[in-house]
Amino acid sequence: MAEGLIPIGRFSRMSRLSIKALRFYDDQGLLAPAWVDPASGYRYYRRGQAARAEAIRVLRAVDMPVGEIRDLLADDDQELIGKRLSAHRERLRARLAEQERMLRFLERLIDRGGDLMSDEVTVKMVAPVTVASLTVRAGLVTIGEAVRQGFGTIIGSIGTAGASPAGAPFLIYHDVLEEGAEGDVEICIPVTGGMAGSREVPGGTVASIVHRGPYAEIAPAYHVVTGWIEENGSTPSGPPREIYLNDPQSVTPDELLTEVQFPIEGDR
Structure with a gap:
């Protein structure tokens, strides 16, 4: 064993990273030990690696993904490093704004006894609609990005096929998205013409x-x-839909209009 090496236990105390975390960062290619005992598999580090360990610890503390940390630490271009840090800073600001908005929503929900809906449920007939669609597997954390990418993919396909959007985009939730569980969500854009691969979403009675x-x-x-x-006493006859009635790029979040439809059996 070379001189100046520090056992993983001591390095853990120096770096304020647990032994489990050090092993994980080694596996992820973020912080490899200076030497591994071939007989015991025990890891050893050099004192100079403490600075990299501290950088990793701080970046993880501000929720930077492991893959992005790997890319950042592998880069020698200070300008690019600055851009990566700025991009993550903006994500944190956006997340904080979203959390603050949710807290305000929770306060209103509590103040009004759990009732924030001023409009009545309406029952109506909707016509069948031909859509270009894409089904994605997503969870509560990933649904936003999955939908954004999915709509982009569908718009590209519509353009390639020479078709045109013909109505408000919507989602069909084939599964209930719960904490820690993923489900199938179908992203739909109504289209005109006989676009290859399109399908018909059935009409019927909806609440x-x-x-x-x-x-x-x-x-x-x-x-x-x-x-x-x-x-x-009604019975759902299909998965719920979210129809986006205006463009989030042209209105504020408070002005967004989303219609929630549940297909139900029979006419009322």
């Missing part, structure tokens, strides 16, 4: 309500509609 406000605050709309269905 509907329009939510006004940020997408992240839409949960009460679902509660109201499902409560109405139960109270009125």
Whole structure:
């Protein structure tokens, strides 16, 4: 064993990283030990590696993904490093703004006894619609990015096929998205013409309500509609849909309009 090497236990205390974390960062290619005993597999580090360990610890403390940390630490271009840090800073600011908005929403929900919906549930007939669609597997954390990418992919396919969008885009939730569980979400854009690969979403009777406000605050709309269905003895006949009635690029989050539809059996 070379001189000046520090056992993993001592290096853990120096770096304020647990032994488990050090092993993980080694596996991820972030912080390899200076030497590994071939007989015991025990890891040893050099004192000079403490600075890299501290950088990793701080970056993980501000929720930078491991892959991005790997790229940042591998880069010698200070300008590019600065850009990477600025991009992550903006993500943190956006996340903080979203969390603050959710806290304000929670306060209003508590103040109003859990009822934020001023509009009544309406029952109506909707016509079948031909859509270009893409089904993605996503969870509560990943749904936003999956939908953004999915809509981009579909728009590209529509353009390539020479078709045109013909209505408000919407999602069909084939599964319930729960904490720690993923489900299938179908991203749909109505189209004109006989676009290859398109499909028809069936029409029928729906129970509907329009939510006004940020997408992240839409949960009460679902509660109201499902409560109405139960109270009125109706039966859901298909997965719920979220129809986006205006463009998030042209209105503020508080002005967003989203229609929540639950297909139900029969006419009312």
